[in-house]
Amino acid sequence: MNLLELHSLAVHYGGIKAVKGIDLHIAEGEVVCLIGANGAGKTSSLKAIAGLLPAAGGEVLFRGQPITRLPAHQRVRQGLALVPEGRGVFPRLTVEENLLMGAYQFDDKPQIRIDLENSYSLFPRLQERRAQRAGTLSGGEQQMLAIARALMSRPRLLLLDEPSMGLAPLMVQKIFETIRGIAAQGVTLLLVEQNARLALEVSQRGYVLDGGRVTLADSSESLLGNPQVRAAYLGA
């Protein structure tokens, strides 16, 4: 079954048509990437899926049910979690307080404890810094925290917006290893990346977004070998 389906999804900012009717689907367990140049509409699409922006047209289906007009917090309850571009951690809260915010919808303390320990085993660095204010973490550590906080909401589908942005190569490798690990645990992933090569290497399928439209949709392997994609997005 498809976990997520977009049917002609459109996103507008006043008169600006950022997303012009895209179709996309993700099966349970898949890792799918969305690549495209600056301004292609990637973030706008993710925000509309998460309910942070209204759809100007089209439908979003989650587990077969339309969620197009549901508020964001109800989508979180259904298992949709977004790790936003720029991370969005609460800078004045500690690492652990940020993580607990990810579990705000739950009141089963023992399970929340288990999830917290899982976050720390996924990211030992966060455990060392559990009492540190999030605003004082490095960029890479903030990215880890943002991912871990999203996992605290026990997502079925994790939306990741540019997890590698602004990070040194070693940290990018580390984040991507973790993303592979999360996928291996059975979480379905929609990954948006400027780093198209890395995104295509970690995913099974990909969509190319250009000017608010899907211009290519294929297996990641085919996209990696596609001359157009290589010229435009892989610097080859």
Ligand SMILES: Nc1ncnc2c1ncn2[C@@H]1O[C@H](COP(=O)(O)OP(=O)(O)OP(=O)(O)O)[C@@H](O)[C@H]1O
């Ligand atoms: N709040 C806004 N108001 C008006 N226009 C916006 C707003 N946010 C985004 N846009 C426009 O919508 C288009 C798509 O932006 P979006 O952020 O979705 O692109 P993106 O693919 O995520 O780009 P990037 O790779 O730079 O993050 C751009 O032309 C952008 O200028």
Ligand SMILES: [Mg+2]
């Ligand atoms: Mg973006």
